[in-house]
Amino acid sequence: MNAEAHKNNQLCGEIYYPGNRIGVLLVHSLSGTPHRLEFLAKALVRANFTVLAPCLSGHGTDPANLMKTHYSHWLEEVKESITRLKAICEKVYIVGDSLGGGLGMVASLSKPVAGIVTMSTPVFFRRHIIWNMVFKTAGKVMEYYVKKDSSYKSYQKVPVRIIKEAYDFTNHDLREAISKINAPMMVVQGKKDRIVHPRSAQYIFNNIATDKKELIWVNEGEHSLTTGSGKEKVFEEIINFINRQAKNTNGKAH
Template sequence: MAILKGAEPFLLYGSEKGVLLIHGFTGSPAEMVLLGKHLNACGYTVLAPRLSGHGTTPEEMEVTNWANWYNSVRDGYHLLKGICTSISVIGLSMGGLLAIKLAIDNNIDRVVALSSPIYIMNKAVRFIPAPKDCKGRYVPKKRRQIQGVDSIYTVAYNKMPLTSVHSLLALIRHIAKHLPDLQRPFLVVQSKNDHTVKYHSAAYIYRSAGSKEKELFWLENSGHLVTLDTEKEIVFAKIVEFLDKDRSNPI
């Protein structure tokens, strides 16, 4: 299956300090490009994999589930592990949940969750049909065009498979249950103006995480895609500050 233009994974070489970037549900690595370039300019090696079923067609996504998406993350982690001595992980939206999962299961330095869901704004998810009735069914997914941001950074599907929504909800339940198992240094970033994820999600994630070192950082004006929106430079600076905390040697 052909990959959509702009949805390709990317690798930016820097130092032996690696950062794995994980995009969101129905999205693509495109939404992580600006953050990746910023981190690379700060000396980090950056890898952003394309999650299974993403960046091609919604029909291909329909036959995948969160275990497949997580396997894409694990593949990226092991690739990066082959060229870096330490790895931190940053995920946007659903990608933040997968980042948490990776940090629970592996020796990750630091983990960042951006706009990650526990509570979803769209009330329609409560009335989604049973999984057996969802095959071949899709619902539109609108994504706000961010002023001043080229569309090459917002490559994503305009509809989502209902079977995939079920899998996303299963992932949310899994992470909510296992948040106390997270022990790595942890940064949660959330905008109060997010219209996709209820901002109370961030407080739940922060409160439930088992990490001794953790921080909750609020934004006021951004929407859901904090890697692209009006406060992106603030987000990038906060992430670098967080990642730099345990640099024992300069890059």
């Protein structure tokens, strides 16, 4: 096992904290792990929610294992996690980070939930990301895209094929799903995101079917809104949104 695989292998377990009858499903990003969302998870636990954050297939181990997966596997795992929470909670909410938000939105069409929060969820990528991550560099196709940041508790490199699949999911499955979303939604986006174009958030907000929707801009926010300096404000917005929706609805999530 190489050094990165050993490091990531320590992060592959799911996060689960029992709490009240309001369940929150956290869905991590492409190349991320549940533990990248641990600060958010602990904030939700302090608010007495039941929290589940599964580790999606191919993540938290070795980047090569992503080559054995497909976004359809992650989608099924999100659906299974919704079912798990519904068995013990009266209401279930999804909070998805980046691609995790898109997976949560699509999964909710067949597994309805009481509300959805997306953070930095892509519809439109920055142009340089499309070129550098998916297509060509120096005249040849890359096998892996190597990140330039510290990639807190996530892979340092990602197979380009998987990035291309995530791009296809965003362009097809997610775009088709957006106009069908009837669950209350909060869309959270950092204005300084260098990966996802901020107009993604406006597009999602404008095109979802529900009229119970909120758009939150984080002025200093970059792509990761759960680890940056402004994360506490983001967590507060999420908790307040869930509490408002839970108060305004009665009975079990559909």
